Amino acid sequence: MARPRKFDEQQVLRSATETFWTSGFAATSLDDLMRATGLGKGSLYGAFGDKQALFLRVLDGYCTDAAAGLRARLSGPESSSAERLRALFDVMATVGDPSAPPRACLLAKSTAELAATNPDVATRARQTFTTIAGLLQAEVEGAQAAGDIPADRDARRTAHHLLAVLRGMEALTEAGMDESVLRDAADAALAVAGLSR
Amino acid sequence: MARPRKFDEQQVLRSATETFWTSGFAATSLDDLMRATGLGKGSLYGAFGDKQALFLRVLDGYCTDAAAGLRARLSGPESSSAERLRALFDVMATVGDPSAPPRACLLAKSTAELAATNPDVATRARQTFTTIAGLLQAEVEGAQAAGDIPADRDARRTAHHLLAVLRGMEALTEAGMDESVLRDAADAALAVAGLSR
């Protein structure tokens, strides 16, 4: 190690994430990334490889963080599994600041744009979805143990259903659908799980 | 009208749809479109305007066709509303030829790629989703009238829930998730609607 790097790799990845998130992969140019990260073309290339490799790094970090965030949200020691599930769907149904346009999950956008042509993206998406399904299933089972969800429901099937609703809510958010639609979907999904409001 | 056109507008739009569908908007070049349609750059430009205008024409046609297809599928005079709903979710849960990679709905891909930056796309997506929700609601009400769905369910809420599940299944399909996951989601969604298998 001779000349030390002037940048923080994590910070650069955060900036790059922001850029890809806003514009998508194809619509983000190297110039955009240079502007966002403050790095020169050469540095960017030397540190992360080409545009696609950088994107995969970004996507990987995003998926890891998203799964960790969900795990933290669902595994809070406080409250019951049922309450945590309800809270999760509540948050997902809440469109943020009405002035700022809602920005859907990077994973959803990336999957739609690239999964069909890039196996790496598809694989990462499947991994993440499977992880999320597992987290949901654990909470469903927890809620069943607590008596909040009928014991005769198939936990795995219920989790897959909740996963589909979550991804569907994401898709509806992308289009800017009214929040009431999202709320309906969330409420009905929880009802089908046996969690009435 | 002096020199007649050598091409069929509908046929060209079909080819263009195929191309955009496969690659997305940004990743489709004018050369790709020329190759797919057989038209020269000038003809393409003269007939449809620039790339974005052509894309919007394509998306518009796709949404119209998709809504019409769904309407036809859900309004068949044969069978009951409940059976038609079940059949719809069955089809959506069925990934086609396992060798050919599943190709998700063009609307879903376009919304993910462009809705955040292109208001026209977002509007068209909202319109289409709203239309689909309306069709679903009508069937839910039909099934309620026939006694296949409990009358105490809110039809609108149930329809929004089914819409979210459909879009979620689309998102999971994009990633190539296992068909069993889709089936779980579909089954559970119908169960919540009061339609047991």
Place this chain on the structure above:
DNA sequence: CTAGTTCCGGACCGATCGGTCAAATACAAG
């Protein structure tokens, strides 16, 4: 047939794309 109009094909445009490279620079090691 001629005149007028529309359409086709592709050469051409400047801009921008992703990616490379060499010279300048900044540090650690000795």
Place this chain on the structure above:
DNA sequence: CTTGTATTTGACCGATCGGTCCGGAACTAG
């Protein structure tokens, strides 16, 4: 201070981008 190595910077590359334009072809009207 000298040497060696790693990093930075930005000029530069060929390819390709979306879009324009024009000469010739194909047709209708008269």
